[in-house]
Amino acid sequence: MITQVNTHSEYLDPILLHRRHNANDLLQVLREAQEHYGYIHSDAIDYLSEKLNLPRSKIEGVAGFYSFLYLQPRGEYRVLFSDNITDRMLGNMDLMASMCAQLWVESGKLSEDGLLSINTTSCTGMCDQGPAMLVNNIAINRLSNERVSAICELIRERVPVSAWPAEFFAIEDNVRRKDILLGSSFKSGSALAVLQQRGADEILNEVKVSKLRGRGGAGFSTGSKWDFCRVAPGEQHYVVCNADEGEPGTFKDRVLLNSYADMVFEGMTLCARVIGAKKGFLYLRGEYRYLLDHLQAVLQRRRQQALLGKNILGIADFDFDIEIHLGAGAYICGEESALIESLEGKRGTPRNRPPFPVTSGYLNQPTVVNNVETFAATSLIGLNGGSWYAGIGTETSSGSKILSVSGDCDRPGLYEYPFGVTVAQVLADCGARDTQAVQVSGPSGVCIAANEFTRRIAFEDIPTAGAFMVFDQNRDMFEVARNFVHFFAHESCGFCTPCRVGTSLLSNMMDKLAQGFGSPYDFAEIEKLNVLLQSTSHCGLGHSACNSVLDTIAKFRPAYEKRLAHKDFVPAFDLDSALSQARQMTGRDDKGAHLEREDESR
Amino acid sequence: MSPDNKSTFTLDGKTVSYTEGQTIIQAAMAAGEYIPHLCFNPEFKPHGSCKLCTVKANGRQTASCTQQPQPGMVVESDTKELNDERRALLQMLFVEGNHFCPSCEKSGNCQLQATAYQLNMMSPHFDQFFPDRPVDASHSEYLLDFNRCILCSLCVRASRDVDGKNVFALSGRGIKSHLIVNAKSGNLADTDFTGEDKAAHVCPVGVILKKRVGFVIPIGKRTFDEHPIGATPHPTVKGA
Numbered sequence A: 001m002i003t004q005v006n007t008h009s010e011y012l013d014p015i016l017l018h019r020r021h022n023a024n025d026l027l028q029v030l031r032e033a034q035e036h037y038g039y040i041h042s043d044a045i046d047y048l049s050e051k052l053n054l055p056r057s058k059i060e061g062v063a064g065f066y067s068f069l070y071l072q073p074r075g076e077y078r079v080l081f082s083d084n085i086t087d088r089m090l091g092n093m094d095l096m097a098s099m100c101a102q103l104w105v106e107s108g109k110l111s112e113d114g115l116l117s118i119n120t121t122s123c124t125g126m127c128d129q130g131p132a133m134l135v136n137n138i139a140i141n142r143l144s145n146e147r148v149s150a151i152c153e154l155i156r157e158r159v160p161v162s163a164w165p166a167e168f169f170a171i172e173d174n175v176r177r178k179d180i181l182l183g184s185s186f187k188s189g190s191a192l193a194v195l196q197q198r199g200a201d202e203i204l205n206e207v208k209v210s211k212l213r214g215r216g217g218a219g220f221s222t223g224s225k226w227d228f229c230r231v232a233p234g235e236q237h238y239v240v241c242n243a244d245e246g247e248p249g250t251f252k253d254r255v256l257l258n259s260y261a262d263m264v265f266e267g268m269t270l271c272a273r274v275i276g277a278k279k280g281f282l283y284l285r286g287e288y289r290y291l292l293d294h295l296q297a298v299l300q301r302r303r304q305q306a307l308l309g310k311n312i313l314g315i316a317d318f319d320f321d322i323e324i325h326l327g328a329g330a331y332i333c334g335e336e337s338a339l340i341e342s343l344e345g346k347r348g349t350p351r352n353r354p355p356f357p358v359t360s361g362y363l364n365q366p367t368v369v370n371n372v373e374t375f376a377a378t379s380l381i382g383l384n385g386g387s388w389y390a391g392i393g394t395e396t397s398s399g400s401k402i403l404s405v406s407g408d409c410d411r412p413g414l415y416e417y418p419f420g421v422t423v424a425q426v427l428a429d430c431g432a433r434d435t436q437a438v439q440v441s442g443p444s445g446v447c448i449a450a451n452e453f454t455r456r457i458a459f460e461d462i463p464t465a466g467a468f469m470v471f472d473q474n475r476d477m478f479e480v481a482r483n484f485v486h487f488f489a490h491e492s493c494g495f496c497t498p499c500r501v502g503t504s505l506l507s508n509m510m511d512k513l514a515q516g517f518g519s520p521y522d523f524a525e526i527e528k529l530n531v532l533l534q535s536t537s538h539c540g541l542g543h544s545a546c547n548s549v550l551d552t553i554a555k556f557r558p559a560y561e562k563r564l565a566h567k568d569f570v571p572a573f574d575l576d577s578a579l580s581q582a583r584q585m586t587g588r589d590d591k592g593a594h595l596e597r598e599d600e601s602r
Numbered sequence B: 001m002s003p004d005n006k007s008t009f010t011l012d013g014k015t016v017s018y019t020e021g022q023t024i025i026q027a028a029m030a031a032g033e034y035i036p037h038l039c040f041n042p043e044f045k046p047h048g049s050c051k052l053c054t055v056k057a058n059g060r061q062t063a064s065c066t067q068q069p070q071p072g073m074v075v076e077s078d079t080k081e082l083n084d085e086r087r088a089l090l091q092m093l094f095v096e097g098n099h100f101c102p103s104c105e106k107s108g109n110c111q112l113q114a115t116a117y118q119l120n121m122m123s124p125h126f127d128q129f130f131p132d133r134p135v136d137a138s139h140s141e142y143l144l145d146f147n148r149c150i151l152c153s154l155c156v157r158a159s160r161d162v163d164g165k166n167v168f169a170l171s172g173r174g175i176k177s178h179l180i181v182n183a184k185s186g187n188l189a190d191t192d193f194t195g196e197d198k199a200a201h202v203c204p205v206g207v208i209l210k211k212r213v214g215f216v217i218p219i220g221k222r223t224f225d226e227h228p229i230g231a232t233p234h235p236t237v238k239g240a
Ligand SMILES: Cc1cc2nc3c(=O)[nH]c(=O)nc-3n(C[C@H](O)[C@H](O)[C@H](O)COP(=O)(O)O)c2cc1C
Pocket: A213, A214, A215, A216, A217, A218, A219, A220, A242, A243, A244, A245, A246, A247, A331, A332, A333, A334, A335, A336, A337, A369, A370, A371, A372, A374, A375, A539, A540, A541
């Protein structure tokens, strides 16, 4: 026992030291600790419990919340196939089945030799270059039969992931249309130079004048948010950049962080000066672990350039630095209060609000949480002024929006437009043909049918956090909605009754329909569930969990109707399939070994 | 706004006064009014997870255990719409776990069961989940029957905030959320839990049960058998 604890101390001590034995960093400690064995050893929890002075139950409770943390061995190679609808459309399920067959492993289980496990995971943000997977939390895209076979070979020969061919890990930006943000030749420090010249008050004023609204979805005025936080009393103020980007179909923040990180960090630094923060966090989703070294290098360079750290640009009391925290597979941590809980090393459960983060956020101190794209936009505004920005886009949606386009089109990738662009224009630009529908803003957004393609991307018409998934006439919109419903059931945090149970009930209902046991009764049930989730759920996840089903029932009803073999209620239980095990055991499959279904006998 | 309605709101038309910091349900209970609830217990900080206490406050639905009233706020609670929703939430809790009331030691003292009677819940309505949740009988005096856990976290709060022990915690996520205890073995016997803990006496359903006192008070003579929930504001549960 003692010697075991000591072996764990060898790799845990440096982690704990680096994290200054700070219990608020528990999630980071666990994530780093896991890199040692590929899972969190039970004895390691004893050691952490002692050193961080935390009860074991708390550590296990946190580890149990996040999809990428394991309390049981998951193998030396942990393969997770991204399972967004766009991955499905590109054949991820066949590739996964083939990989399981080649390596003799059942999906979701550890292989018998303990070498590997294969499973699915929620959208990894690579929809423009899928099908995608994570191997030991590192992204591999553009999977094909050849690539999957090559990976199987590497695993069989136990080649460490770090020695796999570099091209496997190549990730494209795929920037297809540039506008003010993606097209700018922003120089690091240029917006801070304006700040130095004109002061924080004027910068805040420019942000207000710009009428910039948050790009993370809700569209709250950024200027007002900064102002509320600035005047909120507190010992410390904090800036948090939300790079959780978990909404399936969204991948713009990935590109911004890869190629425009200076704009993002500079926006955070402007905010820090405005609200009086000394410390900021970038909360980076675990799926983007591959960006970590690059981002650390950018931060380091900015420190050397006096754009971060003590006395920024030589200004006496201007101290600010940014720390990167990684998520660990939990979409709900994109919700700002759950994100803050996660930053504090807890389970990512949304808080009761009010109070809002601007008055009581990280460590209950005033905190600004903004999306990656929002911060990047504030750099431009700092540089070019608020009225310039307000002149772009529409009256109530100023500036530009970056869309993450994926699905059935020739040129998936990023498209930046001034707000107000029509859906039809985007479809034409990305080379989409015979389009049946577009899912805007991901599963929690809206499904747009062909007769609505003249509608515009703007807060006043179709608001969006950025996802733009295209489905042509050959796609089954029922399966699209079913994929989304499973996503919500998987990502519900489980805190409140309606969402915890309701999302599972909904996915069971959709599965029942998929198996041909549905009836119009189920439509009414789905409608009732939606009302309940809308009115009683604790947070936005529950509120929007039924959206895609309701939209597709309303707009693509035939996709549902062809599954309704019955006019009246039908139980989900199928007597004949219940006999399948008996058939398998007896080796029989003749007519006498089957029960007739009512509808067939009529 | 006139100064005299400064610290009152109306609940289903009745005027209720409140003090700064109180939530709607706290003020309502202090005034002898009943709003259905499960995860709320007046002795603990509100949690806001079961959503049974949902009311309409100035037309907007919100959990009354966490929402603070505003002067003159119009709160609706005992309406058909809200009671229908509460019944659906109860049905969700019933199908999520394994609740076989006739054979449960907590029957008659159970807040879930009593609330279901009060709201006329006649059937579970939804398809049952039938989860596999093994019982923990390791402790010499207490039994944990997780089949009935509704994840209200009262035991978690009691153990952490009152007993200073952290015997219980929630783990997992979504529909896989579950209660764990503070022991490497995962067994209650290996924690510092005792029958004197506050946490031993807060479970609103039949998870945390004292051994060898089963059915001392016969079914039919128990707390909610004699005083339906909501009839008196909050009866003290017998034998707890
Ligand atoms: C379930 C859920 C998931 C969310 N995920 C994200 C996310 O991944 N990124 C993001 O910026 N905002 C996300 N949000 C919105 C945030 O709560 C918050 O409004 C946003 O980060 C504020 O930044 P903004 O004002 O710049 O948009 C999410 C909200 C909900 C309810």
